[in-house]
Amino acid sequence: MPVANAHVVVIGAGVVGLQTAVTFLENGYDVTVIAKHVPGDKSSEYTSPWAGAQWRTHSTAQDFELQKWDLASYTRWFQTVDEEKKKPGQATKSGLAKFNNVVYWTEKDEEISNGPENVWFASHMRSFEVIPQSSLPKGAIAGARYDAITIDTTVYLAYLVDRITALRGRVIKAELPTTNGLAGALATAARLLPVYGVNTPISAFVNASGILARELVPDSAVHPIRGQTVLVRGVPPQLRTIIRGQGVSYVIPRAASNSTILGGTKQVGNWNQEPDDATTKWILESCKELAPELLNEKGEFDVLSVNVGFRPGRTGGPRLEVEEVQTEAGRFVVCHEYGHAGAGYQLSFGSADKTLGLLNDHFEKKLTRAKL
Template identity: 40%
Template sequence: MAGKSHIVIIGAGVTGLTTAVFLAEECYKVTIVAAHVPGDSSIEYTSPWAGAHWHTHATRDNPVECDWDIQTYDYWLEILQNEKKDPQLPRSGLKLMTAYKYWDFPTTTDIWWSPYVKDFEEVNASREPIKSINKRAREGEPMIVDAMMQKEFAINVPQYLLYLQERARKAGAEVIQQRLPIESGLNNAMEAAEGHAVAAGRGNADCFVNASGLGAGKLCGDQAMYPIRGQTVLVKGEAVNPYTRSGKDYGSYCIVRPGSGTSILGGTREADVWDETPDPAVTQRIIKYAAMNVPELLTGPDGGFEVVSVQCGLRPGRKGGPRIGIEALDGYKIVHAYGHAGGGYQNSIGSARLVSKLVQESLSSSTQAVAKL
């Protein structure tokens, strides 16, 4: 590590950890400073609350995020291929599964990603499993009209975050769990983070990466940041086929957490809502619509789901999309990487590669230019 630039990353969510992996494996000296790390379950720590799966939210008019998502899909395929070749490698918690997307109305969605995923196919409503789902619908309940299927990644989120953390550590990164004074502004937070790194024997920072997620609102005074509250239900059993379903006045999904014996049912997207308390009425709505689509999980003694927990998480929304860019501030060099909303996991590889490139540019530049997305 002698002579290598020292990068201090603020935040240990999926964005910060993925960036740490790329930078450490490129032989930078990497120190992560964060209030919460894998294994924690604070409402402030967004990444563990995710479902999560590869299900792109990007649209054709945003080619950057489309590209990030495809990069992530391809990279995860490589991870699974490597795990298959070498059983001794740490398991990532990723699984490629046949997943379905249902619509209760004729869809006009531009499915731009179909050439980039495995086994994409439009599915007629007369085929299984749509035929059986519609047959089970009671009077007054919605019916599936349009559908598609594809190979899609399901993620055991706690396992994947630990996998990223340990992979970064194996490449020489160090994780320091410390709360930074984000309310005091970016300068003070960077000074404090650097102080923790120095105290740990890591030395001064040559560049910072700000992957603080929703905390960037206070940290950077970024008024474009806002929470997107999501409520989910964790149930026993792993669904045969994950799904998302769009109704006229509701949304429903089931995401498997591979190897955990559980699946996540969802969910909601409530902008500008900070409350972390689950709403019992929302829980019942989630359960009602999920029961129509994954009957194999109805294993409870009463014929319903075996509920493990109900939880809320706050996605880091940002008006105008994620902020990925270079800033020079009072002698500090920093690359911002936050505001990925509900796309943090599928954005993660493409986003981290761009951040790595910008770190290199920042280190080689003495300009005060600011780049933003």
């Protein structure tokens, strides 16, 4: 249950912070988002605009909690697509679209150790089927197809801001300093809010600072997982993926903007912001067989941009945890919510629900203690 008049300040306007703000607003809280980067900004410190993005689980068969979070977004995104009566390949107002996802594996990995028919998510996917061996392309040892969702990130992030505003939340663009640690950042936030006309006392913070949690907390377990992708013109009829051991080739259609993301790399610990030409060439060549419909008369893709983003990896997985922090401006409760690596979109609903539960529990315990 929300606490009457509770005001939650979310640090971060990536997909994690924005979805968390929406979830708290929908549950009766007052919410202010403070962020250095907001939708529309492009920075290597701000991951969300650079994502593919698609629903494709990264959870293992043992990650029961993360599986639950993955399935929350699968269900809710399909609800939106169904409510707006969208056919495959048609975008919703929020930039979502359903596509059949064709996935091939070139070697036996952990995910398909018991066969592609026994991946943990098989029974949860719409239209899941194993591709017969006789229909596999050269080099593939297994394949499956199922209905999935793609997300046009620019449209989706702007939609989340609109939801926040419609629910009477606010988004403030401001950087919180990291020089005096988390306590210094929280004290600055507390001093800053009245400057923006927000005078409601702060009940709790949510720290959804993504890769910058490395400096803000500071948390040295947070590290970059570099992703280079290429945006090309046109939309293929399917979402397609080839999983090649440690590497992966994918084509993610963006139905809302007649474009497609080709990928990609996952380079742990690599901070190089510049696109690497050899990688671009490899991505373009390896995706030709996945999206032949998009090749021009010269047999090449029409390249719109080459992009680099840093997934907020974290040793041990996402951190969702409540902590109390003493600052110059008072003692504050913070729920950390960062480290979603390559799955921040698909984990966003479940992660926000969990954060809501953690802060609700915290407030209830405090109320009970106060009554004793």
